[in-house]
Amino acid sequence: MFEQLLKFLFLIMGYQFFINPLVDAVPLSNSALYKDSDPIVQMNIADFKSTIMATSNAWLIEFYSSWCGHCIDFAPAFIQLANDVKGWGKVIKVGAVDCAKDENIPLCRDFEIMGYPTLKFFPAFTDATQLGIARTGGKKVEAIRFSMIDFIEQQFMEKKAPPHWPLLGPLQNETLDDLWSHYNNNEIILVFEAVNNSSYWSREAIMDAHQYAPYYPPIRRVNMTRQDLITKYNVQSLPAFVFLERSGKSEVYQVQPDREYMKKIMRKFFDSENEGAFVIPKSTLTTRKPHVVHEDVKAAKDQVYMADLEGALLYAFGHEVSIHKLIAGKELTALKKLIDVLDRYFPGRAGMKETIHTLGRNLDNYKKQIRGEEFAELWHNALNGRETHQEWVGCRGSRPNFRGYPCGLWTTFHTLTVSYALKHPDNTEVDPTLVLQAMKGFIKYFFGCAHCSNHFIDMAEDELNPIESVKSTRQAVLWLWAAHNKVNLISNVTN
Structure with a gap:
C-alpha cells in the first residue's frame, strides 16, 4: 500500500x-524578525510582565510568529514605526513577542493571541489582570501612528494618563496666566489650527517635542473656538505657530499642516549642538535585501x-x-x-x-x-x-x-x-x-x-x-x- x-x-x-x-x-525553531539594534523592546515569558507592568509609559506590543508570512512582510513597517516614534518613549514604547518560541506559548495563550500579527495597547501602570486592548485597522505606519495618538487621548479621557504626559487636546477655558502657572518654562508654543481632532500633525508635533522636556517649550493646540487668542496675536490665517515668551514677547509664523514641516520650523529655535535640541531624524525605512x-x-x-x-x-x-x-x-x-x-x-x-x-x-x-x-x-x-x-x-x-x-x-x-x-x-x-x-x-x-x-x-x-x-x-x-x-x-x- x-x-x-x-x-x-x-x-x-x-x-x-x-x-x-x-x-x-x-x-524547526525560527529566528526573531527583529534585531537588538532595532528600537523595539523584545520580550519573552520571563520578562514580559516585569517590563510592561507598573510603568509610567504605555505600550504598543506586537505579538507575532516568526514563520508567519504576513508578520515577515509587516516587520519592515513595524521597524519603521518604531524608529518613527522612538522619541515618544516617555509616553508610549514599542515592543514585540515571538509567539513561535516554545517558551512563549503560555504567555501568548494567557493574553489570548489568536492570530498573527496581533497589535495590543497596554496603558500605563498595567496590572496582571489586563489583557491589553487589541488594535484594529490598517498596518501602514501612518495609520498605526495615528492610532497611538488616539489611544493616548483615550487615556486622558478616561483619566488614566500620568501627570507627566503632554496634553494633546486643544485649550478649553485656560487663560495665559493658567498656562504660565502650569509650566515652569519661559517659552510656550501655541499651534493654531482650523480643526479640532480630525488631523494629527499638531498632536504628533507635541509628542515629538516632549522627548526633550523640560528643555523644549511645551506645545499647546488652539482651535477656532478661541477667538480671543486669535485676535490677541493677530493670527491672519490658519494653521499658525505662535512662539510666546514669559516676558510677553511673541512671534507668529504661518506653517504647513505637516509633521515633518513642524519639525523643521521648531528647529529654528534651538541650536542642534545644545542639550535638548530638536533633531530631525534620518529616514529609517527598512528594505528587505535579496537572499x-x-x-x-x-x-x-x-x-x-x-x-x-x-x-x-x-x-x-x-x-x-x-x-x-x-x-x-x-x-x-x-x-x-x-x-x-x-x-x-x-x-x-x-x-x-x-x-x-x-x-x-x-x-x-x-x-x-x-x-x-x-x-x-x-x-x-x-x-x-x-x-x-x-x-x-x-x-x-x-x-x-x-x-x-x-x-x-x-x-x-x-x-x-x-x-x-x-x-x-x-x-x-x-x-x-x-x-x-x-x-x-x-x-x-x-x-x-x-x-x-x-x-x-x-x-x-x-x-x-x-x-x-x-x-x-x-x-x-x-x-x-x-x-x-x-x-x-x-x-x-x-x-
Whole structure:
C-alpha cells in the first residue's frame, strides 16, 4: 500500500517521497524578525510582565510568529514605526513577542493571541489582570501612528494618563496666566489650527517635542473656538505657530499642516549642538535585501520529506493549538476531526502514528471543552518522550523564518488528500471532501496567520468552486492543488 502511495504522489503531485533525507537540514525553531539594534523592546515569558507592568509609559506590543508570512512582510513597517516614534518613549514604547518560541506559548495563550500579527495597547501602570486592548485597522505606519495618538487621548479621557504626559487636546477655558502657572518654562508654543481632532500633525508635533522636556517649550493646540487668542496675536490665517515668551514677547509664523514641516520650523529655535535640541531624524525605512537560495535547498523542494510532515504536526499541535486559552464548541469539533483524519490517513512513521492515535483517544474524554494547558499536556504525554523539534528539509527556506511551517502544513494536507484518494478510489460510501473539511476547520480556528486563514476560507466557500462542489477523492486532490496555486500566485504578486 505504501509503495502505491509513493507512486501516486509522484504521478499526481510530481514529487518524490523520502523518509530519511540525505541533505542537510535546518532546525524547526525560527529566528526573531527583529534585531537588538532595532528600537523595539523584545520580550519573552520571563520578562514580559516585569517590563510592561507598573510603568509610567504605555505600550504598543506586537505579538507575532516568526514563520508567519504576513508578520515577515509587516516587520519592515513595524521597524519603521518604531524608529518613527522612538522619541515618544516617555509616553508610549514599542515592543514585540515571538509567539513561535516554545517558551512563549503560555504567555501568548494567557493574553489570548489568536492570530498573527496581533497589535495590543497596554496603558500605563498595567496590572496582571489586563489583557491589553487589541488594535484594529490598517498596518501602514501612518495609520498605526495615528492610532497611538488616539489611544493616548483615550487615556486622558478616561483619566488614566500620568501627570507627566503632554496634553494633546486643544485649550478649553485656560487663560495665559493658567498656562504660565502650569509650566515652569519661559517659552510656550501655541499651534493654531482650523480643526479640532480630525488631523494629527499638531498632536504628533507635541509628542515629538516632549522627548526633550523640560528643555523644549511645551506645545499647546488652539482651535477656532478661541477667538480671543486669535485676535490677541493677530493670527491672519490658519494653521499658525505662535512662539510666546514669559516676558510677553511673541512671534507668529504661518506653517504647513505637516509633521515633518513642524519639525523643521521648531528647529529654528534651538541650536542642534545644545542639550535638548530638536533633531530631525534620518529616514529609517527598512528594505528587505535579496537572499540567495542555496542549490541543495532548490533540490529539496522537488521532494516530499517525512521530516517536513512530522515537523508541521509538531508545530501545529505544540504551538497553534496549545496556545489557545480554551478550545470548545466548533473549535473542539474541528480539532477532533483533524486528529481523526490524521489517525486514519497520515502515512507517517510508527512513532508519529502512535502519537496521533494516543492524542485522539485521550482527547475523546473531553466532550465540551479543553483548556490550552490541558491539551498541551495531552500532546506532551502522547509524544511519550519522542523528539519535539524536527528539522525542515524540503521546506527549508533561504532564511529560518521563510517557508518552514506553512510549507510543511500545505505538504501534509496534500499528502492526506492523496492518501485518502488511494484508500477510497471508487468514492463509495465516503465523503470525498473529508480531508478538505478537516483542513478548513483547522485553518479557520487554529492557523495563526489571520489573513491567510481568512483568504483560505474565502476560497473554500467561493460560490464558483466551493469545497462542497468536490464529487470525488481524486477531485479533492486537484481542488487543493488549484487552491495552492492561487495562494502562490497571490503571494508572488504581493512580494
